[in-house]
Amino acid sequence: MSSTAPTSPQPSPAPERGGAPASLSDVTASDSALRRFLHGLPGVDAVGLEARAVSLGTRSIKTTAKAYAIDLAISMVDLTTLEGADTPGKVRALGAKAVRPDPSDxxxxxxxxxxxxxxxxxxxxxxxxxxxxxxxxxxxxxxAGRAPLAVKLADVREAVAAGADEIDMVIDRGAFLAGNYRKVFDEITAVKETCGTSARLKVIFETGELSTYDNIRRASWLGMLAGADFIKTSTGKVAVNATPANTLLMLEAVRDFRAQTGVQVGVKPAGGIRTTKDAIKFLVLVNETVGEDWLDNHWFRFGASSLLNDLLMQRQKLATGRYSGPDYVTVD
Structure with missing residues (x-):
């Protein structure tokens, strides 16, 4: 992983209306064509995928490179609060922390x-x-994503009208698992259109509910064909969320998609990433799989909250040589 700052991200060619880039528009022309394409994707070698994820996770990052990686990871965190007990005061505090994670530095x-x-x-x-x-x-x-499309689009319109820069949507996993790919595709394209030009779209698959790596690969391509700006692993609300293996698989998908279409799509692992060591493993996956073009928060994010505190504590330890403990950071 280079210790020099990545270059500013370059805009990707815009897909045609409806999501699919011109080079793949034929595969989304009908339900049968979409199904043939998705089921024609190469099967995933689960053993090989998991072995590569484990192997990359053993890479050792030290000193200057570690300091760079910590700052990069901090800049990639989507600081999140998604609870029924959220209050304006809690959101304001979270916003202040996002703007200045460490008030002392x-x-x-x-x-x-x-x-x-x-x-x-x-x-x-x-x-x-x-x-x-x-x-x-x-x-x-x-x-859950279990609502009529009109309700979902109203949800999006409300958020965009209030000023949201990004929309994180969930796919209908029931429709996907039933093989109703066209329904999922049409919902993503409708949400993308509702976002307009003011909000980027992250499409959440809930990989823990998709059961197989083949399904995760299909969902990745389906989301990208429909116009996703980001593909995202999870909601953080189920037992299995982001893992090195499922994130590696999604990184391979965005790499192959750009090679075929020229369109770059971001990746966001979410849920279960809590420590600096974990975050650095994911950054190694990015560097080794898709390269420095994705080592920027325009193209890679962490969906996490507790992760930020650990990153700040490890950053302070590198700077001072001592570990301050949990009282050094705020409790979210």
């Missing part, structure tokens, strides 16, 4: 975004005003 980078429910978007926008921090909002009947 102004050299610490800001987080990438604050992620909240649609009704908290306006509060979050006020909290991060004047900063580089984006406001993301979960929508489309998060986390």
């Amino acid at each position: 102004r050299t610490a980078p800001a987080a990438a975004a604050v992620c909240v429910y649609p009704d908290m978007v306006a509060t979050a926008k006020e909290a991060v005003a004047g900063s580089t921090v984006k406001v993301a909002s979960v929508a489309t009947a998060f986390p």
